[in-house]
Amino acid sequence: MDTNSIRDEIKHRADIVALVSRYVTLQRAGHRMRARCPFHEESQPSFYVDPAAGFYKCFGCGAGGDVFSFLMQIEGLSFPEAAERLAEMVGLSWRPDPAAKKVSSQRDVVRRANQYAADFFLRSLRGKAGYAARQYLAERGITEQSVEQFGVGYAPNSWDALLRTLAGKGISGEVASRCGLVKPRDAGGFYDTFRNRIMFPIRDVSGQVIGFGGRTMDPEEQAKYINSPETVLFKKSRTVYGLDIARQAVSRANLVIVVEGYTDVISLHQAGIRNVVACLGTATTADHLQLLSRYADEIVFVYDADAAGMAAALRHVETFEKAPADVKIALLPTGLDPDEAVRSMGVEGFQRVLADRLSLIEYQLRAIHQQYQNHSGADRAAAAREIVKILVKVTDVARREAFVAMVADWWGQGNPGRTEAMERVLTEQLAKLVPARRGRHRYGAGRLRGSSSDRDYITEAVMRVAEGVPVGCLKMETSMLAAALADEQIARQLSEALEPADLVDVCDRAIYSRLLEHLASGEPFGPQELVNQMQDEPDIGDRALELWMCEVDCSLERKVLEANIANFKRHRALQEWEQQQKMIIEALERGELSPDSSEYQDHKQRTAELFGPGRSGFYRHESPWGAVGRGADDSSGGAAGEQLPEDNEGS
Known part of the structure; x- marks a missing residue:
C-alpha cells in the first residue's frame, strides 16, 4: 500500500470525535459536535467537529482540517509523527517514504526512553530495593491500585542503575541526558538524575510519559521534590499532572x-x-x-x-x-x-x-479584609481604595451593590454606624469611577453574525474600500455556497445560473469552479470528497472547510436562491457598467468619442436597461445590497461619480 493509500485508510478508520475528545469536551450541536477551541482562548464555543466528514473547524481562530492536522497542531508533531501515532491507534503500520524518514525522530526516542525509565522505576519499587519506599507509600495511604494506575515507582539509591538499564535498551547516555534522566559527569560519563526517590511519572493527556517528579526518601536531602528538566516533550508551564x-x-x-x-x-x-x-x-x-x-x-x-x-x-x-x-x-x-x-x-x-469556594472577586475582598481588619482608620482608608479598584471591575450593578453591602458588614463587625460609614465610602468612590465606564461597547459588537462572520467582516471591509463590494455581499455568498455544498438541488440550480466570475471572493470563485467541474463529471454528488481534495491548498482549502462546516438552512436558501442569483448577476453587471462608464468619460474628455457614437449609444441603452428609461447618466447607483463603495451621498470625483453629457435627442 503506497503512502497516499495508507493515509486515506488511516483517515477512514480514525474516529475524529474520539481523538478530539481527548483534548476538549465535545457536546452535540445538531449533526455536529461543538466545544471551546483548544487552539485559542474563547468564552463561547466556536469549534465544530463533523463526525461524518472527519473534519474540524474553529470559526473563531480559523483552525481547521482532519485528524492529521489536528494531532499535528495540538501536539506540535510533524506529519510523519502524527501519521505514525494515528496508525498505531487504528491498527495500521505507517511506513513513510525515504524523505519523510529524515524528519527528526527525537520525540520518539525521548518518549521511548521515558517509558523504559517508568518501567524500571516500577520494577524497582516492587523489588528488594524498594521496601522502604513501599512502606512510605503505605503510611501515606497510597494503595497498590493507585500505584498501578499512576505508575508510581522508585529510583534506587544508585549512581548508574537507570543508566545501565537504558544502555541495555539501546538508549545512550547522550540521549538519556537529553531526556533529563541522567546528568554528565565532569570527568566524563553520566550518572542517574533521580536517586533514592519515590517516582511519579508525568504524562501528557494521551497517557504518554513525558517526564518525572521525584520525592526524596532521605530526610537530610534539601531538595524534597525535583522534576525532570524541560525537554522536547516536557514543558512545565503547559503540563498538568x-x-x-x-x-x-x-x-x-x-x-x-x-x-x-x-x-x-x-x-x-x-x-x-x-x-x-x-x-x-x-x-x-x-x-x-x-x-x-x-x-x-x-x-x-x-x-x-x-x-x-x-x-x-x-x-x-x-x-x-x-x-x-x-x-x-x-x-x-x-x-x-x-x-x-x-x-x-x-x-x-x-x-x-x-x-x-469563592469567586475571584470575593476572594480578593476577603484577603484585603483579613489584612486590614485590625488596623487603624488610615489603613482602612487604604483598604477601601483597594476594594474600590476590585469592585469597579464588576459590571453587574446588583452584584456590585451586594459586594459593597457584604464588605461593609465585615468591616462593621456588628456596629451599624461603622457598617453604614464603610458602605457610604465605597458607594461614593464607585460612583466617581463607574459612570466613566458606561457607554463603552466591546469592539466588534456590531459585526456581521453567522458561522464565518469574522472572515466575512474583515474581507468585506477591505473589499468595500478597494473594489466597491456591497455590505452583506460576502455573508450572502457564504450562505449560498455552503448550501450548494450541502444540497445537490441548490448546487445544480446555481450552476445553471451563475459563473465563477459572478462571485466576489477569489477563493469562492475557485471553489465554485471545482464544484462546477464536479457536477459536470457525471459522478455521484460528493462535495465531502471535493472539500477533502482541496485541503492541500492553504487558502482555498481553509475556505472550503469553512463553507462545509457552516450551519446553513437549505430550505431557506432554496426560497431565496433566485433572488440571490439575481443580486449577484446584477452586481456583476453594475461592475461592468462602471468600468465602461469610466472608459467612456475618459474618451469624451480626450475628444476621442462623441455622444453620437455607437459606443456611447450602446452604453446609454445599457444604462436604461439597468436603471430605467430616461437615465443616460447618474452620480451614484444602488447595488442589490445598498450603496456600493463610497457612501451614497459622496459626490466626489471618479468614474461612477461623473455624469455623462446628455445628447440633444428629443429636446
Whole structure:
C-alpha cells in the first residue's frame, strides 16, 4: 500500500470525535459536535467537529482540517509523527517514504526512553530495593491500585542503575541526558538524575510519559521534590499532572479541581474525588488555564487558608481573571494540605470546602479584609481604595451593590454606624469611577453574525474600500455556497445560473469552479470528497472547510436562491457598467468619442436597461445590497461619480 493509500485508510478508520475528545469536551450541536477551541482562548464555543466528514473547524481562530492536522497542531508533531501515532491507534503500520524518514525522530526516542525509565522505576519499587519506599507509600495511604494506575515507582539509591538499564535498551547516555534522566559527569560519563526517590511519572493527556517528579526518601536531602528538566516533550508551564486519568471525570462534572502535589491528586482520587489534577508546584500559567478550560467551564484552585496560601492565590489572580473558564478559590483549614484534609475531614468535609469556594472577586475582598481588619482608620482608608479598584471591575450593578453591602458588614463587625460609614465610602468612590465606564461597547459588537462572520467582516471591509463590494455581499455568498455544498438541488440550480466570475471572493470563485467541474463529471454528488481534495491548498482549502462546516438552512436558501442569483448577476453587471462608464468619460474628455457614437449609444441603452428609461447618466447607483463603495451621498470625483453629457435627442 503506497503512502497516499495508507493515509486515506488511516483517515477512514480514525474516529475524529474520539481523538478530539481527548483534548476538549465535545457536546452535540445538531449533526455536529461543538466545544471551546483548544487552539485559542474563547468564552463561547466556536469549534465544530463533523463526525461524518472527519473534519474540524474553529470559526473563531480559523483552525481547521482532519485528524492529521489536528494531532499535528495540538501536539506540535510533524506529519510523519502524527501519521505514525494515528496508525498505531487504528491498527495500521505507517511506513513513510525515504524523505519523510529524515524528519527528526527525537520525540520518539525521548518518549521511548521515558517509558523504559517508568518501567524500571516500577520494577524497582516492587523489588528488594524498594521496601522502604513501599512502606512510605503505605503510611501515606497510597494503595497498590493507585500505584498501578499512576505508575508510581522508585529510583534506587544508585549512581548508574537507570543508566545501565537504558544502555541495555539501546538508549545512550547522550540521549538519556537529553531526556533529563541522567546528568554528565565532569570527568566524563553520566550518572542517574533521580536517586533514592519515590517516582511519579508525568504524562501528557494521551497517557504518554513525558517526564518525572521525584520525592526524596532521605530526610537530610534539601531538595524534597525535583522534576525532570524541560525537554522536547516536557514543558512545565503547559503540563498538568493527572489530567490523563482525570479528564473523563472532569468532563462529566464540568469542573476541575487543582491541587499542588502528586500525593494530593492520588489521595483525592482514592477518596472518590477524581476530577482533580496538579500543576507540578510551578506558578500557574495562562497555558495551564487554557488547557484546563478545554475540559470544564469551572476551575477550582485549592489553597491552605494560612497567609502563605492566601498570598499564593493573590499572586495568580491576574492570570486567573484571563482564563476562558470561571476560576474560583477553595480554602482549606489552616495548616492542612488536600491529602491531610481528606484524611482528617473525610470526603464530606472536603466536599464542604469545595462547596464554599469563592469567586475571584470575593476572594480578593476577603484577603484585603483579613489584612486590614485590625488596623487603624488610615489603613482602612487604604483598604477601601483597594476594594474600590476590585469592585469597579464588576459590571453587574446588583452584584456590585451586594459586594459593597457584604464588605461593609465585615468591616462593621456588628456596629451599624461603622457598617453604614464603610458602605457610604465605597458607594461614593464607585460612583466617581463607574459612570466613566458606561457607554463603552466591546469592539466588534456590531459585526456581521453567522458561522464565518469574522472572515466575512474583515474581507468585506477591505473589499468595500478597494473594489466597491456591497455590505452583506460576502455573508450572502457564504450562505449560498455552503448550501450548494450541502444540497445537490441548490448546487445544480446555481450552476445553471451563475459563473465563477459572478462571485466576489477569489477563493469562492475557485471553489465554485471545482464544484462546477464536479457536477459536470457525471459522478455521484460528493462535495465531502471535493472539500477533502482541496485541503492541500492553504487558502482555498481553509475556505472550503469553512463553507462545509457552516450551519446553513437549505430550505431557506432554496426560497431565496433566485433572488440571490439575481443580486449577484446584477452586481456583476453594475461592475461592468462602471468600468465602461469610466472608459467612456475618459474618451469624451480626450475628444476621442462623441455622444453620437455607437459606443456611447450602446452604453446609454445599457444604462436604461439597468436603471430605467430616461437615465443616460447618474452620480451614484444602488447595488442589490445598498450603496456600493463610497457612501451614497459622496459626490466626489471618479468614474461612477461623473455624469455623462446628455445628447440633444428629443429636446
